[in-house]
Amino acid sequence: MNKLIGNAIVGQSGGPTAAINATLAGVVRGVLENVHNGTIPTLYGMRNGVEGLLREDIVNLSEFFSDAEKISILEQTPAAVLGSCRKKLPKISEGRETYETLIEIFKKYDIRYFFYIGGNDSMDTVAKLSEYTRECDYEMRVIGVPKTIDNDLVGTDHTPGFASAAKYIATTVSECIRDCAVYTTKAVTIIEIMGRDAGWLTASSGIAKAFGGDVPDLIYLPERAFNKEEYFEDLRKILDKKPNVVVAVSEGIRFADGTYVCEGFGIASTDVFGHKQLSGTGKALEVATKAELGCKVRSVELNIVQRCAGHIVSKTDIDESVLVGKSAVRAASEGVTRQMMTIERVSTEPYAVEISHRDVSEIANKVKHVPSEFINERGNTVTDECARYLLPLIQGELDVKYENGIPRHIII
Amino acid sequence: MNKLIGNAIVGQSGGPTAAINATLAGVVRGVLENVHNGTIPTLYGMRNGVEGLLREDIVNLSEFFSDAEKISILEQTPAAVLGSCRKKLPKISEGRETYETLIEIFKKYDIRYFFYIGGNDSMDTVAKLSEYTRECDYEMRVIGVPKTIDNDLVGTDHTPGFASAAKYIATTVSECIRDCAVYTTKAVTIIEIMGRDAGWLTASSGIAKAFGGDVPDLIYLPERAFNKEEYFEDLRKILDKKPNVVVAVSEGIRFADGTYVCEGFGIASTDVFGHKQLSGTGKALEVATKAELGCKVRSVELNIVQRCAGHIVSKTDIDESVLVGKSAVRAASEGVTRQMMTIERVSTEPYAVEISHRDVSEIANKVKHVPSEFINERGNTVTDECARYLLPLIQGELDVKYENGIPRHIII
Numbered sequence A, B: 001m002n003k004l005i006g007n008a009i010v011g012q013s014g015g016p017t018a019a020i021n022a023t024l025a026g027v028v029r030g031v032l033e034n035v036h037n038g039t040i041p042t043l044y045g046m047r048n049g050v051e052g053l054l055r056e057d058i059v060n061l062s063e064f065f066s067d068a069e070k071i072s073i074l075e076q077t078p079a080a081v082l083g084s085c086r087k088k089l090p091k092i093s094e095g096r097e098t099y100e101t102l103i104e105i106f107k108k109y110d111i112r113y114f115f116y117i118g119g120n121d122s123m124d125t126v127a128k129l130s131e132y133t134r135e136c137d138y139e140m141r142v143i144g145v146p147k148t149i150d151n152d153l154v155g156t157d158h159t160p161g162f163a164s165a166a167k168y169i170a171t172t173v174s175e176c177i178r179d180c181a182v183y184t185t186k187a188v189t190i191i192e193i194m195g196r197d198a199g200w201l202t203a204s205s206g207i208a209k210a211f212g213g214d215v216p217d218l219i220y221l222p223e224r225a226f227n228k229e230e231y232f233e234d235l236r237k238i239l240d241k242k243p244n245v246v247v248a249v250s251e252g253i254r255f256a257d258g259t260y261v262c263e264g265f266g267i268a269s270t271d272v273f274g275h276k277q278l279s280g281t282g283k284a285l286e287v288a289t290k291a292e293l294g295c296k297v298r299s300v301e302l303n304i305v306q307r308c309a310g311h312i313v314s315k316t317d318i319d320e321s322v323l324v325g326k327s328a329v330r331a332a333s334e335g336v337t338r339q340m341m342t343i344e345r346v347s348t349e350p351y352a353v354e355i356s357h358r359d360v361s362e363i364a365n366k367v368k369h370v371p372s373e374f375i376n377e378r379g380n381t382v383t384d385e386c387a388r389y390l391l392p393l394i395q396g397e398l399d400v401k402y403e404n405g406i407p408r409h410i411i412i
Helices: A020-032 A049-054 A068-075 A096-108 A120-135 A162-180 A200-204 A207-211 A228-241 A261-266 A281-293 A315-333 A384-394 B020-032 B049-054 B068-075 B096-108 B120-135 B162-180 B200-204 B207-211 B228-241 B261-266 B281-293 B315-333 B384-394
Strands: A007-012 A043-046 A058-060 A111-118 A141-146 A187-193 A218-220 A244-250 A296-301 A339-347 A352-359 B007-012 B043-046 B058-060 B111-118 B141-146 B187-193 B218-220 B244-250 B296-301 B339-347 B352-359
Touching: A007 A020, A007 A049, A020 A043, A020 A068, A020 A111, A020 A315, A043 A049, A049 A096, A049 A111, A049 A120, A096 A111, A096 A120, A111 A120, A111 A315, A120 A141, A141 A315, A162 A187, A162 A200, A162 A207, A162 A244, A162 A315, A162 A384, A187 A200, A187 A281, A200 A218, A200 A244, A200 A384, A207 A384, A218 A228, A228 A244, A228 A281, A244 A281, A261 A281, A281 A296, A296 B296, A315 A339, A315 A352, A315 A384, B007 B020, B007 B049, B020 B043, B020 B068, B020 B111, B020 B315, B043 B049, B049 B096, B049 B111, B049 B120, B096 B111, B096 B120, B111 B120, B111 B315, B120 B141, B141 B315, B162 B187, B162 B200, B162 B207, B162 B244, B162 B315, B162 B384, B187 B200, B187 B281, B200 B218, B200 B244, B200 B384, B207 B384, B218 B228, B228 B244, B228 B281, B244 B281, B261 B281, B281 B296, B315 B339, B315 B352, B315 B384
Parallel strands: A007 A043, A007 A111, A111 A141, A141 A339, A187 A244, A187 A296, A218 A244, B007 B043, B007 B111, B111 B141, B141 B339, B187 B244, B187 B296, B218 B244
Antiparallel strands: A043 A058, A339 A352, B043 B058, B339 B352
């Protein structure tokens, strides 16, 4: 493979996670620690992904991160420090001007390495950009680095960012279970967890099954149709045995006919302005459960907090996220392009992974669901096998640095 | 003061906090470490407060906690390990039977010390019980030990449990601010925080003001009438300068006419079952803001998670909570009764407190509000003085013990 000398640029895209900055830190470390063997003089960052890149909104990260302490604070800073975007590049045939603008910017900064940290849409950007640069004969190595709390990318055992959200969820759910257990009056607590199409995050609420810990009494993933008769029947059975029931639901659960539970149960409400209000899945289930059972019911939506809880990240996740970023730099310098970095699980007990990469076109625009053997037959909880599979991902705590009582963050 | 020899019983009451078990641990430590100078042979615990006590649902805590490691895990376990209740004792004149039952149980277990950890209602129980035992000449020392995340008890600088919730809120809000900053599209994020009558918890979202850190752009406490015209005006001004606005609101904010914002903005919605649905304050404001400004608006309700987040407690809070529990045992053995333990602030910089106690009848059924000098004139944020006052409370991190990736909890 020929040695390609030129600068690199890195961007972040899609929804924030608690580990996307750790991957950025990995790319920064990779460049500054010279894993590229002298091929990358300078690392730039694009603000707000390709959206900012098109405006030439670029920062010199080699300079900014010359202070090593900043990199370690970056690893514990949630959300995307470079900013993010939801922009998808147009089809090449329909947006040649966009691509030409990009090439001009690449030439101006002598960019020969392009790292894009993101989810599904970002891999699409990587695929298109690789195609265009090849087409117009601009030599640039384009690598996607996965991140998404949803863990729904194919081709990788799991995605950076997922495990930290999973650790937050497993911890918070265990705390809510303690909280709900204090009273003797019958009560149902419904915890709504992110994941519209894939139930990985909601499944994480059941991780403690792997070691006999407390988990929600019922867990519903979007991979299975939600049957409200069975749900009420199961709730009644549990309430006969103990006063406090905790239910974890994915925001994306649907009835057998495909209707989202939040639509089927909740949409008929109108606010004071006469607008139809789509309540969340948890809230919709809360209302329906109260109407059916008559007992106290409340819902808790973990909301954006589950994706940005930098104070309780998985060390395994942060270490892997850094490693994936660093490996991307090494791989690119060795000639890899048009690939997404992947994490391959070598073994679960003891847990071991290898960092590798796959053709990005195999990955973009596909969804990895929770497999059927990870959900019990009745579809109301996860299996022990699922819990054992997820358990190693949430191991270890980062030694988060605090200042004035709250975790330190870095802002560029 | 005469030396009173007899057993002790301790109970927990009211809403759970992340530190109420630390106070219990303090009582346990106090008894096991003999701060009572040989006067208390055995410590019992009542399950579910006076509700369980009336059923004689009692555990021997001296026995259970003979293993010292259990006590340190207790200190990091959120919610109330003995269970809680919302029961208030009846007026003595109207419920003599209840009191007679209690005295019989006290006699049976030779209880001469009664510790009740709780909020306002619990102090009422302490007051009534002191009165009855004095009336019927049963010698027992009755002490209230404060806890409440709301920090609304008078007579104490702050309440155990508040600072841990405040640390969780300050941290989570700073993470949400990072999360919200990643996109360039105009968006408003409303964070709803607990506190129906007192705004202490919501004020905590502004702690970072004390050191120039990021805080929500607007902060609304229930101590001030909410003016929607001013709110929209302020929002527009901020959105002119930057795309992302974060607003912190107390669940209990009201309009000038006394109507809760969640009623005035949200109550007109009816669900599919025809029930009127009272949405939360955040959700109601979300709907109103979207209708007024037309931009993206979302709301995040911190919900019960803010009171049970044992994984991110304030070490200052946990240390004080333990100390208050231990001091209660010492004070009682020295003759103190019918008192609530208090924390007196000696100095803010450097932070120093002393543990003391006050007559419980001065405290029960009163509410301590956020003082007017802690809120700015326009009523849309907290003052620097407020932030500096709160800052010392959230200092320090407990070295939380994890097992299998999640914090260890103890269950009795």
